[in-house]
Each structure stands twice: as structure tokens, then as C-alpha cells.
Amino acid sequence: MKILISNDDGYQASGIVALYEALRDIAQVEVVAPEQNNSAKSNALTLHSPMYVHRAANGFRYVNGTPADCVHIALTGLLDYRPDLVVSGINNGANMGDDTIYSGTVGAAMEGYLFGIPAIAFSQTEKGWAHVDEAARRARQLVEQLAPSLQGGEQGLSAASPWLLNVNIPNLPAHDIKGMKITRLGRRHAAERVITQTSPRGETMYWIGSAGPAKDDSEGTDFHATTQGHVSITPLQVDLTDHERLTYWAQTTERLGRATA
Numbered sequence: 001m002k003i004l005i006s007n008d009d010g011y012q013a014s015g016i017v018a019l020y021e022a023l024r025d026i027a028q029v030e031v032v033a034p035e036q037n038n039s040a041k042s043n044a045l046t047l048h049s050p051m052y053v054h055r056a057a058n059g060f061r062y063v064n065g066t067p068a069d070c071v072h073i074a075l076t077g078l079l080d081y082r083p084d085l086v087v088s089g090i091n092n093g094a095n096m097g098d099d100t101i102y103s104g105t106v107g108a109a110m111e112g113y114l115f116g117i118p119a120i121a122f123s124q125t126e127k128g129w130a131h132v133d134e135a136a137r138r139a140r141q142l143v144e145q146l147a148p149s150l151q152g153g154e155q156g157l158s159a160a161s162p163w164l165l166n167v168n169i170p171n172l173p174a175h176d177i178k179g180m181k182i183t184r185l186g187r188r189h190a191a192e193r194v195i196t197q198t199s200p201r202g203e204t205m206y207w208i209g210s211a212g213p214a215k216d217d218s219e220g221t222d223f224h225a226t227t228q229g230h231v232s233i234t235p236l237q238v239d240l241t242d243h244e245r246l247t248y249w250a251q252t253t254e255r256l257g258r259a260t261a
């Protein structure tokens with residue numbers, strides 16, 4: 001099994017090192033990750049400046065680009081093979097609910113998915129890397145469980161119909177983490193206010209405030225599962241179409257068209 005690993009916290013982050021160490025025992029792994037922290041870069045691609053790929057002493061390759069750049073470059077020019085799986089993380093902090101829209105961790109995994117490769121984004125629910133080795137062990141467990149379908153082409157899970165999983169792991173020691181739970185995304189409240197400071201030159205500086213607390217953390221959500229100590233697994237899709245309201249909008253635009261005719 002061949003696995004491409006990336007992240008958004010940068011190639012030196014504890015989370016990607018732990019993930020690499022855990023997965024190298026069970027697969028041929030390659031790391032291509034951003035040089036700098038690229039959290040909240042979502043699916044951004046760098047179009048207006050050149051990128052360079054360097055190799056660190058530990059073999060990791062790093063790019064002066066975004067998480068999606070890293071996976072894009074790896075898949076379209078760097079690797080001379082097609083990986084069976086793309087994994088991203090382990091992120092320093094939760095990617096639950098609306099976080100998934102902004103997350104560079106999810107963005108890297110999604111880039112693999114868009115290329116038709118199954119992909120998993122891994123995050124720890126709290127910042128600070130507490131119990132990151134246990135999180136990496138859980139990540140390996142999941143990859144091991146999915147491995148037969150990745151290589152054998154099991155019905156419905158094969159690379160012909162790629163899938164994208166968003167996994168959040170509580171920062172708990174081995175004996176406190178409960179089993180895996182399949183969840184839907186919860187919702188957060190609107191983010192906190194922007195933070196302003198005065199620069200040494202007297203100008204106002206703006207810092208994006210922290211994400212809001214959970215608004216929908218009801219049973220079945222990623223928030224709920226991780227609060228209970230479970231490893232949350234949310235299958236994601238990329239189609240943003242509001243399918244439920246397609247008919248409503250079709251009728252509305254037809255009505256508006258008649259009114260203005």
C-alpha cells in the first residue's frame with residue numbers, strides 16, 4: 001500500500017511526524033507538506049508565484065505552498081506512482097462542523113479525493129499535541145481496517161468511487177478513548193469578533209478571532225461523539241448544491257421571470 005501524507009501545520013509539526021511514524025510500519029509512505037503553517041487555507045492553490053520542493057534531513061519533502069499545492073504537486077509531477085490513499089494531519093486542533101470549510105487539513109485530503117484517490121483528514125480535538133502518539137495509533141488502526149478495500153477494490157469502497165473521511169480524535173490516553181463513531185458535521189456559532197491591536201507604527205492591526213463554540217452538538221454530530229470520548233468519523237462529500245431547494249429556486253426564478261416579462 002502506498003500512502004501520501006500531507007498536513008497544514010507544516011512539515012515539522014508533531015502531528016505529521018507521529019502520523020508518518022505510525023504509518024511507515026504498514027505502508028510505503030511519502031511526506032509532501034507545507035514549509036510553513038498553512039492552517040485555514042482550505043483548498044487554496046498558489047497561482048501567482050513559483051514553488052520549490054526541498055527535502056528535509058528526515059526525508060520529508062516540503063513546499064513553500066499550501067496543503068492543496070503539496071498534494072497537487074505530488075500527484076501531478078513529483079511521485080512516479082499513484083498512491084492508494086492520501087492522508088492529512090494529524091492537525092493541531094479540531095476540524096469539526098464548519099471548520100471543515102476552512103481547514104487546510106481537510107483541503108489537503110480533499111485534493112487527493114478530487115484526483116480520485118480515497119483520502120482521510122485526521123485532527124486532534126485539542127491543540128497542544130497531548131497524546132499525539134495515541135492519536136497516530138488510532139489513525140493507523142483505521143487505515144489498517146480500510147487497507148483491504150484500498151488494494152483489493154472491494155465493492156463500493158474501491159478507488160473507482162473514492163471517499164473522503166474527516167476524523168477527529170480526542171486528546172486522551174489509550175484507556176480513555178472509546179471506539180469509532182460515524183457522525184455528521186455539527187455546526188458552530190459565528191466566529192468571535194476580530195481582535196484589533198495597534199502596531200508599533202500606530203496603525204490598527206486585525207487578527208481573525210477564534211472559531212465560535214458549538215451550536216449544534218446534538219447526538220450524532222462530530223462534536224457530540226468526541227465530547228463523549230469517541231473517535232469521530234464523518235464521511236464528507238464535495239457537492240455544495242442545495243439539492244433540497246433546487247425545485248424551490250426553479251419555481252422562484254420562473255415566477256420572477258414572469259413578473260418582469
Ligand code: MN
Binds near residue numbers: 038040
Ligand atoms: Mn492546522
